[in-house]
Amino acid sequence: MFRKWVSLAPRPVYYEKEFWYILAILIIGGLLVIIGIVAWNASLRKQVKSKTQQLENELYWHKKTQEQLLVEKERLLITIQSIGDAFISTDDKGTVILCNKQADVLFGNVISLGQNIHTLISFTEHRHNKKVDPVRECIESGGLVVYHHVECTCGQKTLDVSVVSSPVKFEDMLIGVVTIIRDITDMLAMQDELIKLQQFESLGILAAGIAHDFNNILMAIMGNAEILGLMLAKEKISKDLIDIVEGIKQSVKSAQSLTSQLLTYAKGGKPIKKSGNIIQLIKDTVEFVTHGTSVKVEYNFDSSVGNFDFDEHQLSHVFRNLTLNAVQSIENSGKLTITVKSLPEKPKGLELPEGQYVMITFTDTGKGIAPENINRIFEPYFTTKEKGTGLGLTTSLSIVKQHGGTITVSSSTKGTMFTIYLPKEEMPVEFVxxxxxxxxxxxxxxxxxxxxxxxxxxxxxxxxxxxxxxx
Ligand SMILES: Nc1ncnc2c1ncn2[C@@H]1O[C@H](COP(=O)(O)OP(=O)(O)OP(=O)(O)O)[C@@H](O)[C@H]1O
Ligand SMILES: [Mg+2]
Known part of the structure; x- marks a missing residue:
């Protein structure tokens, strides 16, 4: 009975095999989970550590870069402040965002950040008396804008300056303009002094040359007057007499031209400009010089040249020099070709201000200039002639430069070509x-x-x- 009771009682689960299997699986599973968690934790720790290290590194380099940037910024500011010219940086609307001390020194503390440069500073181009705006031109063109000589007004001050405006670009987009303004008052004064000094030095020799020419003209007057006297004495009044009187008048005019030329030099060489016809002046001068020589003259005039402003006396001196040189170079017979052409813009490759020009060439078929002499012909007193003063081309270049132009030369054994560039300007006529x-x-x-x-x-x-x- 007892055994029956015992056998009837339920068997404990730990007697069952399956119980131990499940337990074992659970224990192993639990262990695996714990190992997994420990491993994951370790890997996370590792990752966090490496990320922290990475962040620390980045922070270090960030700090270092910031420090370097600050040093560079400081250096840049010191550099800008040390520039001897006025430095003004603007945004793409012309608003001043940075300027240096020299800008304040130059214009007297009137420039402050946030102001607009277009209203703050005005520039007038010297030669044409025309308002220019280099910053606006730079913004519009996106390129460098340079003015070698402009009048600049800022606040109460007006100065002669040179100005350079350069675009500031970021990924091809214009974000601002940097403008450098240099006061050239002293340089201009120095240039003037130098020119005056050179003129004074050559004035003596020039005066001697002019006196020599003057003497010849006076001899012509005397000769004509003597003939007139003789003819009148014989009472032979005819057309010849009128021609002789005309001859006297022409010679006197030439004498007057020489005197006024001498006076022009005495006044400092500045041209006294007047509107005139350059073609007529060239013809008159060249014909006067080549008259009686074996040189054939050919003209090639562009009729569109028209009138413009120049000093007739000074330029006739230039044309006379060039013609004389050509005649002297053409030993026997030869040709002098003169061309006059209008240039709508400044000739390329020459340091001349923008604008319209008149180009005059004197080409002769003479013996040419030796290559070793070509760079010296404009030097004062350089001559290869027995009786030359070597001042003809020096004064010619000085006159043309005073007019705002220049002279270039090219030569070979077949002949020589002088090219004169003159700015074509005409002042408005106010009163006729x-x-x-x-x-x-x-x-x-x-x-x-x-x-x-x-x-x-x-x-x-x-x-x-x-x-x-x-x-
Ligand atoms: N058309 C030319 N052909 C060849 N050589 C020239 C010509 N023009 C100038 N030269 C050279 O340049 C030199 C300088 O010329 P420049 O007119 O200044 O003085 P110059 O003619 O010698 O003297 P001056 O003008 O007082 O008579 C000349 O001596 C000559 O050697
Ligand atoms: Mg000469």
Missing amino acids: KDESVQPDLLDAFVLILDDREDILDVTSGMLEILGCHYD
């Missing part, structure tokens, strides 16, 4: 005097005062012809 209206002098009474007997004689003679009374 009507010379044709003659005052009615008939029966007028004129009092003449002069300390020279010959002037009194001439004036009284003229007044008599005009029908006036004089005292």
